[in-house]
Amino acid sequence: DVKVTQSSRYLVKRTGEKVFLECVQDMDHENMFWYRQDPGLGLRLIYFSYDVKMKEKGDIPEGYSVSREKKERFSLILESASTNQTSMYLCASTQSYGESSYNEQFFGPGTRLTVL
Amino acid sequence: KNEVEQSPQNLTAQEGEFITINCSYSVGISALHWLQQHPGGGIVSLFMLSSGKKKHGRLIATINIQEKHSSLHITASHPRDSAVYICAVKRYPTFVFGPGTRLSVLP
Numbered sequence: 001d002v003k004v005t006q007s008s009r010y011l012v013k014r015t016g017e018k019v020f021l022e023c024v025q026d027m028d029h030e031n032m033f034w035y036r037q038d039p040g041l042g043l044r045l046i047y048f049s050y051d052v053k054m055k056e057k058g059d060i061p062e063g064y065s066v067s068r069e070k071k072e073r074f075s076l077i078l079e080s081a082s083t084n085q086t087s088m089y090l091c092a093s094t095q096s097y098g099e100s101s102y103n104e105q106f107f108g109p110g111t112r113l114t115v116l
Numbered sequence: 117k118n119e120v121e122q123s124p125q126n127l128t129a130q131e132g133e134f135i136t137i138n139c140s141y142s143v144g145i146s147a148l149h150w151l152q153q154h155p156g157g158g159i160v161s162l163f164m165l166s167s168g169k170k171k172h173g174r175l176i177a178t179i180n181i182q183e184k185h186s187s188l189h190i191t192a193s194h195p196r197d198s199a200v201y202i203c204a205v206k207r208y209p210t211f212v213f214g215p216g217t218r219l220s221v222l223p
Contacts, residue, residue, distance in 0.1 A: 037157075043202070043213040050117065058210070088157055102151055104164040105204075105211065110157035 003027070005107040012114045016046035019078040021111050023091030031094045033105070034058075034066060043090065046090055049074055064083040081115045088112050119143050120205055120214040128220045135190040137217045139203030147206040148186050150177050153216070154199045155190075162188070193221045 007022035033048040035058075045058030047066040055066050063085060067075045071077065074093075077086055089111045095103040120141045127135040129135050139148070150162040161171050163177040165186075170177050174193075179186040190197055198221050 004199055035213075041216070042215045043204075048210055090157070090159065092159075104161045105151075106161065107151075107159040110159075112157065 004091060004093055004106050006089075006108040008111050009109060010112050010114075012116065013078075013081050014116050015082060015088040016080050017078075017082050017115075017116050019113065019115075020049075021076040021078075021089055021091075021113070023074045023076070023093075023108055024072055025091075025106070026072065027095070027106065028071065028092060029093035029095050029106075030071075031061060031096070032068065033092045033094075034064075034074065035090045035104045036060070037090055037110075038087050042059050046076065051101065083115075086115045118215070119207075119212050120203060122201075122203055122214040122215060125215070126173050126218045126220075127139055128222065129193050131194060131221055131223050133193050133221075135193050135197075135221075137188045137201050137203075137219070139186045139188070139214055141184050141186075141203075141205045141212075141214075143205065143207055143212070144207050145181075145205040145207055149204040149206065149211065150186075150188050151202040151204060152199045158215045159202070169209065190219075193206060197221050 004025045034046040035043045037043050049055045049068040065077045091108040092105040123138045147166040149164050153159045175190045176189040200216040200218050202216045203213040
């Protein structure tokens with residue numbers, strides 16, 4: 001059974017703290033994604049990675065950074081958490097990268113982050 | 117105007133009803149993905165399609181590439197179908213997501 005796991009389901013942090021969200025997939029997928037989901041705005045792409053040590057900015061990268069040191073693990077880092085980063089964070093992965101690839105996304109369970 | 121739109125935004129149905137959720141998009145795509153999100157956050161993949169029609173149990177998805185439109189149908193709806201249904205279009209190199217349709221099926 002394919003699986004994407006995230007390090008926490010719920011997280012509460014204070015303004016200014018450094019926050020690490022971890023995502024691990026066991027499907028040997030090349031591509032991994034970090035999204036945030038807010039009411040009325042849907043899922044928005046923060047960053048994605050198509051290979052180890054490779055990363056690309058998504059639509060809303062400001063205030064975030066990522067790390068992919070191993071193929072199965074993709075970390076999202078909030079350098080200095082702010083209240084407007086309170087959100088649901090979802091990690092996803094797909095098998096391959098390319099214009100014609102036809103691979104569905106597999107999602108983790110999500111991390112609900114609250115920044116006080 | 118959003119690149120991916122869904123209608124209706126919210127839908128309440130009685131158990132057993134036939135349900136249709138629509139997705140329209142304004143960009144060229146190579147595939148379209150229907151997803152289901154239950155309360156609590158987890159998202160599961162329902163269908164990925166680039167043409168025609170796919171069926172899985174009581175769920176049917178269709179796509180018309182020329183009209184840039186896809187529909188998700190649920191036959192004989194059940195309260196366990198209550199969830200948010202999300203349409204996502206594959207636009208290289210990633211996906212663009214619709215806002216979701218919240219479905220409640222009442223017993």
